[in-house]
Amino acid sequence: MIFKKLKPQVETIVSDTKKTVNERLLNICKLLETHINYYNWVGFYFRNGHKEELLLGPYVGEPTDHTIIPFGKGICGQVAVSNKNFVVPDVSAQDNYIACSITVKAEIVVPIFVNGKNIGQIDIDSNTPDPFTEADERFLEFVCAKVSELL
Numbered sequence: 320m321i322f323k324k325l326k327p328q329v330e331t332i333v334s335d336t337k338k339t340v341n342e343r344l345l346n347i348c349k350l351l352e353t354h355i356n357y358y359n360w361v362g363f364y365f366r367n368g369h370k371e372e373l374l375l376g377p378y379v380g381e382p383t384d385h386t387i388i389p390f391g392k393g394i395c396g397q398v399a400v401s402n403k404n405f406v407v408p409d410v411s412a413q414d415n416y417i418a419c420s421i422t423v424k425a426e427i428v429v430p431i432f433v434n435g436k437n438i439g440q441i442d443i444d445s446n447t448p449d450p451f452t453e454a455d456e457r458f459l460e461f462v463c464a465k466v467s468e469l470l
């Protein structure tokens with residue numbers, strides 16, 4: 320099971336105090352994008368100060384124009400206000416969706432909590448239709464919990 324193998328590697332990256340927080344976040348993106356074949360864009364968005372918007376953090380994959388996303392807009396902006404995982408099996412069926420690339424078929428966004436506050440999220444795009452299961456949600460919740468220790 321790939322997730323079981325990746326969990327200790329996530330922990331190793333998080334505890335690598337010789338690296339900056341952003342370097343560690345980027346290494347998590349690289350780890351996930353490299354080892355999970357249906358993860359084609361992996362990135363972090365964080366609340367932009369006290370503004371009601373998200374700011375793009377470290378990511379791997381195609382560059383995106385959406386470096387700032389207002390709360391409520393797109394899948395990411397909805398997670399900023401709902402505080403809940405959002406699994407989208409088919410992005411073309413979503414009205415409130417911000418397209419970054421025409422190759423993307425599905426998306427999953429999982430919030431990151433620090434002291435109970437939703438401070439950001441991990442965002443994964445997939446070029447495979449309907450690829451995400453509960454195992455992805457549990458794994459990404461684990462990743463987000465580890466990341467929250469850094470912030």
Ligand code: SME
Pocket residue numbers: 360383385388392393394395396415416417418419426442444
């Ligand atoms: N699709 C996202 C926007 C971010 S990109 O996927 C990188 C959304 O609808 O919020």
